[in-house]
Amino acid sequence: MMSAQERPIIEATLEDFLFRVRPRIKALFGRFQIPLEDSEDLLQQTLLAFIYQRPVIRDTEPWLLGTLRKKCLLYLREKRRTLYETVDASVLELVARPVAPAQEAADLRRDLLAALGRLPSRCQALLSLRYTYGLDQAELARRMGYSPASISKVTARCLATLSRYLCGQRFVLRK
């Protein structure tokens, strides 16, 4: 945080301001490795919000970089959520296939149990019920004693843990 003695530089124009912050915007995108095609949307949303709110923003550069950074974080969180949901959907489809040969089905059951066995016990229980018996959120909540509001958060965390496990993140697992 700046002290009062570090006065913000007042640019005459928006162009001057954008010229000055350009390197820092590029560095921010580079650090978060935002794909080029998605960076355009993130930057445009941020800058449009900036010009609408500019009269009330005294410290322009920190506002811009702080807001853009937050958008990058939310973008990444959304991408990870997409991964967790698609992993979940993939596993559900795998276990639901009706015509898999007996050996294939047995191998899948074995591998799934082995993977779930490496997860924290709460996630083991929840995902076993989900994949073995196909229980939906409401039924999971009832069986495991969660409220309807909290079961979706717990499920999301367990799916995140499973996804990280599949992606080789063995060392983040804790029992």
Add this chain to the structure above:
Amino acid sequence: MTEHHPSPRELEEFVLGRLPKGEMRKVSRHLLAGCEECGRATSSLWSHEAEPTEVADRPAPKQLQAPTPDAYDQVLDRVFARVVAKEKVIEQERAEAAHLFAELIRHPPARRELLVRNSVRFRRRMLAEKLVEESHTAGFSAPAQSVDLAQLAVLVAEAVCAAGELDAEASNSLAAKTWAQLGNALRVAGDLSGAEREIARALEQLDAPGGSSMLDRATVHYRLAALRKEQRRFAEALELLDRVGAIYRRLGQRSLLARTLRKKAMVLGEAGEPEAEIALYHRALELIDQQEEPWDFLVARHNLICALSDCGRYREAFALLFHTRPLYLKHGTPLTLVHMRWLEGAIALGLGRLDQAEAAFCEVRSKYLERSMDFDAALAALNLAEVYARRGRAGEVRVLAEEVLAVFAARQIHREAFAALSMLAEAARVETAQASLVREVSDLVKRSRGLQD
């Protein structure tokens, strides 16, 4: 385990959640089988950190060919060009909003509402923003008008959002901001339950799909903190202000953070924590540039001097007031100078300089009466009564106590405060009102300001 390993590109796309469904299923199956080689490959694509939080930087799942910073140049060129062009449009919209506001304000309130409801001309985002700003300003002097303007802002914002011209975040932010201002205006006007209702609507809007801007989120929470302070729910007010401060810190907004610290200090003062209050005023002053924001600096200094005086640190208060006097004279309004004079009286009283205290309180009382600020004039009268009590001038204490009681009988002040005043007046009648009793009653009446039964 299958012998076919996904390609590095497929593994990258898997980690980013971008493969088609069938491919995701195949890769998931392959990884479920525990393929060490592919596990190592995906592990190297993933951050070793936990989930990204709002506080710390958490790198993304790495891409095999991540863009270099210079690769973003074309993106920046395109976006900057669009935004610079858009800025001119927004400036025009702001000017237009100022004209529309001037036109609206010429009409009586009922007609303004009709115009806004029936004429598409007034359905402008910048007009809603202008109405919020004007409502906020009006709150300092004309609470009823502040409510009217805020209600208009809500109508305009609802029409703009319903028209679907804004993206989700902008729409949520505009709606939240207008409801929060209406809540604030109602609070200032004394309708605390109305304020609670409107601010609750604003909070819901902040969390609607699409999210909202961090600045507007902070504004809504700040308004809620002000309401909680008024309701004397100090712990909640402090927690809310901490959240607001965290947002301003993250966005690097010094002035807004300083304002938040000042508000937090005021809450601590009312909660009976004067030392914590004083410490926060010092922190707020460190963030305010005296050259750039002289008024904000003066307000913070004034509040600090009051806090020092209130907790009995009269010498420090005196020294700081001495050094701040040039600022009062240069940047203060006529009313600010009256407040300063009152502070001089309070400090003089604390230091036992009764002549100076008496002169100051007499002057301040008559200035407040000239401005029809009868509550403040009555408080000054109580301060004067304390001086008279210390000087053994019981007759003058009685006159002042009865005068103050009459003023508050005509207002709906808090029951407890009125009872204390009645007791003081009775004690003064029989000439047993000690200075300490006057001081206690004065403090109680001051704290009761804004309280409702």
